[in-house]
Each structure stands twice: as C-alpha cells, then as structure tokens.
Amino acid sequence: MSSAENPGTPQHHSAHGESMVRALTWRDGFVFALNMPIGLFLTLGYTVGAIGGWTAIAIWGVACALALLQNNLFAEMAAMFPNRSGGISVYAYEGWKRHFAPLGAIAAFGYWMGWSLSLSVEGVVLGTLIEQAFFPDSHIALQLPIGHELGLPYLIAIGAIFTAWALNYFGVKIAAGVAKITGTLLVVGLLVLIIGPFLTHGDFDASRLSWSGASSPFGWKEIVVWFYITAWTTYGTEVCASFTAEYKDPVKDTSRALRRSAAFILGLYILVPYVVVGALGEATIWLNPVNYIGLAFDRILGDYSWLGQLPVMAAFVIAMMTATADGGRSLYGISRTGGTVRQLGVLNRYGVPGRALTTDMLINITVLIVLGEPIAILLASNLGYLTAVTLAVGAFVLLRRDQPHLPRPIRLGRHWIPIACILFAINVFAIVIGISNPSLTGYGGLTETVAGIGILLFACVLWYYRQRFQDRQRIEWRVTDESPPSAKRGLTTATSEVVDPERI
Numbered sequence: 398m399s400s401a402e403n404p405g406t407p408q409h410h411s412a413h414g415e416s417m418v419r420a421l422t423w424r425d426g427f428v429f430a431l432n433m434p435i436g437l438f439l440t441l442g443y444t445v446g447a448i449g450g451w452t453a454i455a456i457w458g459v460a461c462a463l464a465l466l467q468n469n470l471f472a473e474m475a476a477m478f479p480n481r482s483g484g485i486s487v488y489a490y491e492g493w494k495r496h497f498a499p500l501g502a503i504a505a506f507g508y509w510m511g512w513s514l515s516l517s518v519e520g521v522v523l524g525t526l527i528e529q530a531f532f533p534d535s536h537i538a539l540q541l542p543i544g545h546e547l548g549l550p551y552l553i554a555i556g557a558i559f560t561a562w563a564l565n566y567f568g569v570k571i572a573a574g575v576a577k578i579t580g581t582l583l584v585v586g587l588l589v590l591i592i593g594p595f596l597t598h599g600d601f602d603a604s605r606l607s608w609s610g611a612s613s614p615f616g617w618k619e620i621v622v623w624f625y626i627t628a629w630t631t632y633g634t635e636v637c638a639s640f641t642a643e644y645k646d647p648v649k650d651t652s653r654a655l656r657r658s659a660a661f662i663l664g665l666y667i668l669v670p671y672v673v674v675g676a677l678g679e680a681t682i683w684l685n686p687v688n689y690i691g692l693a694f695d696r697i698l699g700d701y702s703w704l705g706q707l708p709v710m711a712a713f714v715i716a717m718m719t720a721t722a723d724g725g726r727s728l729y730g731i732s733r734t735g736g737t738v739r740q741l742g743v744l745n746r747y748g749v750p751g752r753a754l755t756t757d758m759l760i761n762i763t764v765l766i767v768l769g770e771p772i773a774i775l776l777a778s779n780l781g782y783l784t785a786v787t788l789a790v791g792a793f794v795l796l797r798r799d800q801p802h803l804p805r806p807i808r809l810g811r812h813w814i815p816i817a818c819i820l821f822a823i824n825v826f827a828i829v830i831g832i833s834n835p836s837l838t839g840y841g842g843l844t845e846t847v848a849g850i851g852i853l854l855f856a857c858v859l860w861y862y863r864q865r866f867q868d869r870q871r872i873e874w875r876v877t878d879e880s881p882p883s884a885k886r887g888l889t890t891a892t893s894e895v896v897d898p899e900r901i
Contacts, residue, residue: 417482417642417643417744417748417749418568418569418570418643418747418748418749419642419643419644419645419647420568420569420570420573420643420645421569421570421573421640421643421644421645421650422644422645422646422650423637423644423649423650423651423652423653423654423657424654425573425576425577425640425654426636426637426640426644426650426651426654426655426658427637427653427654427657427658427661428573428576428577428580428715429573429576429636429637429640429715429718429719429722430633430634430636430637430654430658430661430662430719431576431580431583431584431658431712431715432633432636432712432715432716432718432719432720433630433631433633433634433658433662433665434583434587434665434669434712435519435630435712435713435715435716436627436629436630436631436633437457437630437665437666437669437670438690438709438712439518439522439630440626440627440630441453441669441670441673441682441686441689442682442683442685442686442689443686444456444623444627445670445674445679445682445683446679446682446683446684446686447619447623447683448609448619448620448623449606449607449608449609449679450605450606450607450670450671450674450675450679451606451607451608452608452609452620453623453670454606454666454667454670454671456620456623456624456627457627457630457631457666457667457670458663458666458667459624460624460627460628460631460632460666461631461659461662461663461666461667462663463631463632463820463823464631464632464633464634464635464659464662464663465656465659465660465663466816466820467632467635467786467789467790467820468634468635468637468655468656468658468659469655469656469809469813470789470790470793470809470813470817470820471484471485471488471635471638471655471789472638472651472652472655472656472807473793473805473807473808473809474488474491474492474638474789474792474793474796475488475638475641475647475648475651475652475655476647476648476651476652476805476806476807477491477796477803477804477805477806478491478641479641479642479647479648479806480642480647481641481642481730481733482639482640482641482642482643482726482729482730482733482750483505483639483726483727483729483730483731483733483734484508484635484636484638484639484640484641484723484726484727484730485504485508485635485638485639485785485786485789486501486504486505486507486508486509486727486730486731486785486789487505487730487731487734488638488789488792488793488796489501489504489505489785489788489789489791489792490502490504490505490731490734490736490792491792491796492788492789492791492792492793492794492795492796492799493788493791493792493795494875494876495795495799495875495876495877496795496875497874497875498860498873498874498875498876499856499857499860499861499874500788501731501734501736501860502731502736502737502856502857502859502860503781503784503785503788503853503856503857504784504785504788504789505727505728505730505731505736505737505785505856506731506737506781506852506853506855506856506859507778507780507781507782507784507785507852507853507856508727508781508782508785508786509724509727509728509757509781510778510781510782510852511629511778511779511781511782511783511785512633512636512719512720512723512724512727512782513720513721513723513724513757513760513761514760514761514764514778515629515716515720515778516558516561516717516720516721516724516757516761517554517558517761517764517765519557519713519716519717519720520553520554520555520557520558520717520761520765521550521551521554521765522713523553523554523557523710523713523714523717524549524550524551524552524553524554524557525550526706526709526710526713527550527553527710528548528549528550528553529688529691530703530706530710531703532549535549537549537552539552547766551765554765555762555765555766557713557714557717558717558721558758558761558762558765559758559762560717561714561717561718561720561721561758562721562754562755562757562758564718564721565718565721565722565725565749565754566745566747566749566751566754566755567747568747568748568749569640569643569722569748569749572718572722575714575718576715576718576719578711579711579712579714579715580711580715582707582708582711583708583709583711583712583715584708585708586705586707586708586709586711586712587665587669587708589694589697589698589705589708590669590672590673590690590693590694590697590705591668591669591672593693593696593697593698594672594673594675594676594693594696594697595672596697597696597697600676600696600697601672601675601676602675602676603671603675605674605675605676605677605678605679606671606674606675606679607679618830618834618837619837621826621827621830621831622830622831622834622835622837624827624831625779625783625827625828625830625831625832626779626831628779628782628783628786628827629779629782629783631662631666632782632783632786634655634658634659634662635655635786635789636719636723637651637654637655637658638651638655639722639723639726639727640654640722640726648806648807652807673689673690673693676693676696677689677692677693677696690705690706690709691705691706693705694706721754721757721758722754724753724754724757725749725750725753725754725756725757726750726753727753728741728750728753728756728757729741729742729743729744729750729753732753732863735863735864735868736859736860736863737856737859737860737863738859738862738863738867739863739867739868740752741753741756778849778852779831779849780828780831780832780846780849780850780852780853781849781852781853783824783827783828783831784828784853786824787821787824787825787828790817790820790821790824791817791821793813793814793817794814794817794818794821797814832846832849
C-alpha cells in the first residue's frame with residue numbers, strides 16, 4: 398500500500414498538489430490549540446464585571462466540559478475521514494448532506510468566519526499591547542482617503558496578519574515550529590500569572606470573587622447570552638481536527654490532540670480567572686477590562702512587568718497563526734467537497750492551501766482598513782461558528798444512523814448518541830437565546846444578528862454558484878453518495894481496527 402493510501406504513513410504532496418504533507422504530531426495540534434487563552438484575555442474583564450467572578454468561572458467551566466465531550470465526538474469522525482482537511486465543517490457536511498446539502502456550505506463558511514475574522518481584532522489588540530509596552534509616546538498615523546486613520550496599532554496589525562499568512566503559506570512545519578516557541582513563552586507567562594499572587598504579600602483573596610458582578614443585576618437569560626458570546630473562546634480546541642490530513646498518524650494524533658488540549662483548557666479557564674480576580678478584585682477588572690493583565694503583572698513583577706506582556710503577545714501570535722491556518726483549511730476542505738468556488742480547493746507547492754490562505758489574509762486586511770474596528774463583524778461571525786459546531790455535533794448522530802457501515806477506527810459506546818443529542822440541544826438553545834437577546838450584555842443588537850445571518854446565506858449563494866455554473870450540474874439538495882473519499886481511495890488498513898479512544 399502506498400503512503401497516500403495509509404493514513405499512518407508520512408505523506409507528501411504530489412506534483413499537482415493533490416495531498417497534504419503528513420508532518421505533524423498531536424503535540425503540534427496541542428500547541429495550535431494554545432491560542433484559546435486569547436479568548437480568555439479578551440473576554441474575562443467584561444464577563445467578570447458583568448456577572449461576577451464565580452459566575453464567569455462556572456460558565457467557562459461548563460463550556461469547557463462540553464467542549465471536552467464534543468471533542469470525543471469529533472475524534473470518532475476525524476478517524477472516519479483521515480485524509481480530509483477542514484475539520485468539523487467537513488464532518489457537518491458529511492452528516493447533513495443526505496438531508497440538506499447547503500448546510501455543509503453554511504457550516505464551512507460559518508466556521509471560517511468564526512475563526513478568520515478574529516485575525517483583525519487580535520491584530521489590533523496585539524498592536525496596542527506592543528505600542529503600550531515599547532512605544533508609549535508614538536504618534537505614527539497613516540491617513541487614508543476614505544477617512545479612517547491607521548495608527549501604529551493598526552499598522553502593526555496589518556504586518557502581523559501578513560506574517561501569520563507567510564508562516565502558514567510556506568509549510569505547516571514552519572508555523573508549528575514558531576508556535577512551539579511562542580507556546581513555551583505563553584506557558585511560562587501563565588505559570589507566573591497563576592503562581593505569582595500566592596508568592597507576593599497577601600495579594601490573593603478569594604473573597605473578592607462574587608456571584609453578582611460589579612455592574613447591573615442579571616438573570617438566566619444574561620447568563621445564557623454570555624455563554625453564547627464566550628463559547629468561541631472555549632469550544633475552539635476542536636481546531637486540532639483541522640490538521641487531521643497532516644498528522645503522521647491521523648487517528649491517534651487527532652484524538653490525543655483533541656482530548657488533551659480540551660482538558661488543559663478546562664483547567665486553565667478555571668485557574669486563571671480564579672487567581673486574577675482574587676488578586677485584583679472584580680471592581681478593578683471591571684474598570685480595566687483590557688489592561689487588567691498588565692495590572693496583574695505589575696503586582697507580581699513590579700518594574701519588570703513588561704516581561705509579563707511578552708507571553709501575552711506570544712499568545713496572540715499563536716492565535717493569529719492558528720486562525721489563519723484553520724480558516725484556510727476550512728475554505729480548502731469545503732471547496733474540495735463542492736461546497737464553494739473551486740479556485741479555493743488547490744494546494745501550493747508546499748502542500749498547504751495557498752489560495753485559501755491568501756484569500757483569508759486579503760479579506761482581513763481589507764476589513765481592518767475599511768472598518769477600523771471590526772468588533773461587530775466578529776460578534777456577528779460568532780453565530781456562524783456556533784452553527785458549525787452544532788451541525789458537526791448533530792452529524793455524529795446522523796452518521797451513526799444513516800451510514801452505520803462506514804469504517805470507524807475509533808468507535809465510541811452507544812451511550813454517546815444521547816450525549817450528542819443533549820449537546821446539540823444545549824447549543825441550539827444557546828444560539829436561539831443569544832441571537833434573540835444580544836443587547837443584554839451591551840455588545841450588540843439587531844444589526845449584528847442580521848449580519849451573522851447574512852454571512853450564512855452568502856455561503857448558500859457560493860454553493861449554488863459552484864454547483865450550477867462551475868460544475869454545470871443539476872442542483873442536488875440532498876446528496877446520497879455512499880462512498881466517502883477515504884473508501885474510494887482504498888484506505889482499509891487504518892479503518893479496519895476498532896479502537897477504544899481511552900487507550901490511544
């Protein structure tokens with residue numbers, strides 16, 4: 398059997414760029430998942446101020462636990478399609494195509510928007526951190542004809558977006574190598590942040606955490622809406638599945654990366670807010686929702702607090718590289734299945750989806766230049782991301798019911814079917830409440846909801862264009878092809894063994 402046929406064998410791209418390079422291990426996927434603390438850094442201040450430290454920790458803990466359960470479902474589906482790039486959006490397509498094929502395009506485009514457009518926001522925040530730490534007196538600004546002024550943070554953001562593209566474009570191993578370095582810095586910084594307050598003079602006090610927050614009272618709807626808004630910061634460890642086609646052993650590496658990264662993030666999302674809020678107090682964090690991390694390092698490191706900013710900057714670098722890599726692979730994966738324009742389904746000479754990565758970069762730079770503050774688009778794209786996750790969870794049940802004959806190297810027990818149904822219902826409930834009451838947190842309104850729905854509908858337009866005009870075929874609203882790509886290529890060695898996921 399050739400390397401292209403054995404998912405456990407290192408694989409290189411062909412002369413025509415038809416297969417991705419198998420050069421990663423589960424540790425690389427784990428490092429890419431270290432982008433998740435960025436979501437915590439960006440949302441902790443606002444969340445704690447609004448609903449209290451203990452309530453925020455409870456929400457993050459529950460969400461991370463749900464993510465861990467979902468990652469077990471994704472591990473089974475990843476093993477079913479070891480040569481497929483695109484992660485959970487591909488699983489969503491495979492599960493729902495028999496019922497309503499455009500849902501595959503909706504899942505893929507929503508997933509891409511959820512990951513990709515975070516680049517603009519992360520880039521600006523990274524630029525702001527760099528300016529505050531090293532260029533506090535800078536007055537650099539570029540005035541554009543359209544009236545928007547690009548200050549130093551925005552110029553740094555554009556450079557960071559371009560760098561994230563370059564690190565991915567020339568091969569995944571380059572991005573993985575840089576991620577390991579920045580990931581090490583991040584872990585060191587997190588250890589200082591978690592342990593430091595206990596070593597200083599009485600800075601930590603657990604009584605500073607409450608269940609009510611420093612702002613206005615709230616009810617159950619506000620809690621659900623906050624769960625909806627912050628879910629993209631806790632569910633994101635599923636990114637490990639996006640590299641299944643590039644792992645040396647797609648079955649074991651994907652499963653290990655998914656489960657171990659989710660467990661790590663679960664612990665992190667409980668420890669960090671507990672220590673930081675206990676050290677600073679909810680009122681201080683509420684008044685400093687962005688630079689509270691700097692205040693925490695000030696108390697721990699004193700005059701050397703700038704050293705604490707470096708790990709945070711490292712986390713942003715990881716996040717931007719991961720968002721670029723994941724967004725590009727999502728576009729590539731859905732293009733290969735016929736869900737969007739065919740031009741995006743091409744690999745470059747380095748075995749990565751270069752066109753999709755470049756499209757991703759150009760869109761983000763355009764958004765940054767034209768809109769300046771793309772927070773509204775980021776919030777709108779959250780609808781797409783959670784829709785993709787929900788459809789992927791539902792696909793687990795549908796694949797078990799509709800295609801029970803498909804080889805499953807990892808096969809979870811039957812009790813995981815009702816677990817998947819419960820997870821699906823929870824996510825649907827969060828989406829409905831979240832899009833119905835965005836103004837409860839002060840972060841959005843009808844405009845963001847309409848924008849998010851519009852993004853998903855645009856995915857259907859691209860799907861229709863691909864089917865009708867590029868492929869020139871009759872529109873198939875339901876696809877009943879029994880043979881997945883792996884089966885067509887004769888991938889039998891890796892799919893003949895049933896593996897207990899707890900043993901790999």
